[in-house]
Amino acid sequence: MYGVTKILGIQGGYRGFYARNTITLTPKIVNDIHKRGGTVLGSSRGGHDTVKIVDSIQDRGINQVYVIGGDGTQRGAGVIFEEVRRRGLKVSVAGIPKTIDNDIPVIDKSFGFDTAVEEAQRAINAAHVEAVSAENGIGLVKLMGRHSGFIAHYATLASRDVDCCLIPESPFYLEGEGGLFRYIERRLKDNGHMVIVVAEGAGQKLIAETMQSIGKDASGNQLLLDVGLWLSQKINEYFKKNKMTINLKYIDPTYMIRAIPSNASDNVYCTLLAHSVVHGAMAGYTGFTIGQVNGRHCYIPFYRITEKQNRVSITDRMWARLLSSTNQPSFLCNKVIEEAKKEQERAAQLLDGSPSHRKVDDEVAASNLGRTK
Ligand SMILES: Nc1ncnc2c1ncn2[C@@H]1O[C@H](COP(=O)(O)OP(=O)(O)OP(=O)(O)O)[C@@H](O)[C@H]1O
Numbered sequence: 001m002y003g004v005t006k007i008l009g010i011q012g013g014y015r016g017f018y019a020r021n022t023i024t025l026t027p028k029i030v031n032d033i034h035k036r037g038g039t040v041l042g043s044s045r046g047g048h049d050t051v052k053i054v055d056s057i058q059d060r061g062i063n064q065v066y067v068i069g070g071d072g073t074q075r076g077a078g079v080i081f082e083e084v085r086r087r088g089l090k091v092s093v094a095g096i097p098k099t100i101d102n103d104i105p106v107i108d109k110s111f112g113f114d115t116a117v118e119e120a121q122r123a124i125n126a127a128h129v130e131a132v133s134a135e136n137g138i139g140l141v142k143l144m145g146r147h148s149g150f151i152a153h154y155a156t157l158a159s160r161d162v163d164c165c166l167i168p169e170s171p172f173y174l175e176g177e178g179g180l181f182r183y184i185e186r187r188l189k190d191n192g193h194m195v196i197v198v199a200e201g202a203g204q205k206l207i208a209e210t211m212q213s214i215g216k217d218a219s220g221n222q223l224l225l226d227v228g229l230w231l232s233q234k235i236n237e238y239f240k241k242n243k244m245t246i247n248l249k250y251i252d253p254t255y256m257i258r259a260i261p262s263n264a265s266d267n268v269y270c271t272l273l274a275h276s277v278v279h280g281a282m283a284g285y286t287g288f289t290i291g292q293v294n295g296r297h298c299y300i301p302f303y304r305i306t307e308k309q310n311r312v313s314i315t316d317r318m319w320a321r322l323l324s325s326t327n328q329p330s331f332l333c334n335k336v337i338e339e340a341k342k343e344q345e346r347a348a349q350l351l352d353g354s355p356s357h358r359k360v361d362d363e364v365a366a367s368n369l370g371r372t373k
């Protein structure tokens with residue numbers, strides 16, 4: 001369509017610009033990559049040496065750079081764009097959001113998220129089978145998502161077999177009235193079994209009270225303490241102390257939900273993102289991330305994408321729908337709800353520069369919060 005004669009694939013993430021080989025991408029090489037999990041180019045964490053990267057772009061005569069990855073990758077693309085602009089180079093820099101976490105703001109969802117939610121069903125179903133097959137069975141599933149709870153949230157809504165979903169955005173506590181242990185006791189007495197889904201970023205403050213931080217990864221992301229093992233141990237200890245028999249089965253599908261090939265919905269989404277981003281670069285746009293916003297493909301300036309992370313809003317209808325589907329306690333006091341609403345209003349004003357038009361559905365959220373206390 002555009003008469004492009006050469007497309008280079010940079011291998012091994014950002015360091016691939018200066019420390020790894022590159023491969024020439026041809027229709028034959030990329031023909032079936034949508035049927036394979038992972039990345040044909042390989043990825044890495046860390047290694048973003050902006051000067052070396054832009055030197056490489058300049059030396060190779062590259063005039064369009066398409067950067068595929070999560071929130072960190074998009075931040076890295078933004079830095080490259082600034083350096084390219086500082087040098088006055090005629091190079092278009094465009095980002096394509098790809099992460100299972102769905103933690104990239106502004107866009108409706110990230111490529112990879114749907115596939116992860118679909119694959120998580122297998123782990124939740126297994127947890128449910130194990131839970132119903134034993135006396136006071138508890139199936140506990142930990143899901144990825146880093147500091148966002150979207151995968152756990154939507155996998156719970158999709159499954160309908162989950163009795164409690166714990167996410168980083170909604171703090172919880174274990175002991176006492178309204179705490180997790182009392183809720184588990186009640187569910188086991190009423191139902192004989194239960195399924196708990198916990199996002200890997202949940203409970204970090206609670207765990208940190210008794211466990212040391214384990215540092216950061218090569219990209220500077222805080223490494224998460226293992227909430228799945230911690231919660232399994234805490235639940236077993238509590239019921240042992242209270243002399244109540246339980247059979248807890250812990251399932252950690254972690255990389256299973258990331259390593260599989262993308263599903264049909266994500267394949268179509270990815271194709272549309274690719275078409276849109278190329279049209280944008282060919283039209284002369286630069287410094288943008290492509291993304292679907294309210295169903296339409298948009299060119300979003302890097303600074304909008306990198307100014308914050310997308311997090312589950314616990315005063316939104318979708319979270320209220322989860323609470324009414326699991327019947328779990330909200331673990332929240334009114335003060336936290338009010339703070340969350342204010343944060344949501346501030347975020348909405350930031351996005352459209354005006355007072356928030358989107359009225360949080362207080363009645364639904366509050367009634368569910370109130371009802372499940
Ligand atoms: N602010 C930044 N400036 C320059 N480079 C960055 C920045 N943040 C992240 N990067 C680089 O972007 C790359 C990917 O970042 P990271 O490892 O956080 O993964 P990610 O893109 O967030 O993907 P995922 O969300 O799937 O983990 C790394 O090479 C990292 O060094």
Ligand SMILES: O=P(O)(O)OC[C@H]1O[C@](O)(CO)[C@@H](O)[C@@H]1O
Pocket residue numbers: 045070099100101144145146200217258
């Ligand atoms: O591949 P690594 O370094 O273990 O990173 C795991 C992280 O990557 C993600 O899968 C994507 O950001 C997160 O959900 C998870 O916390």
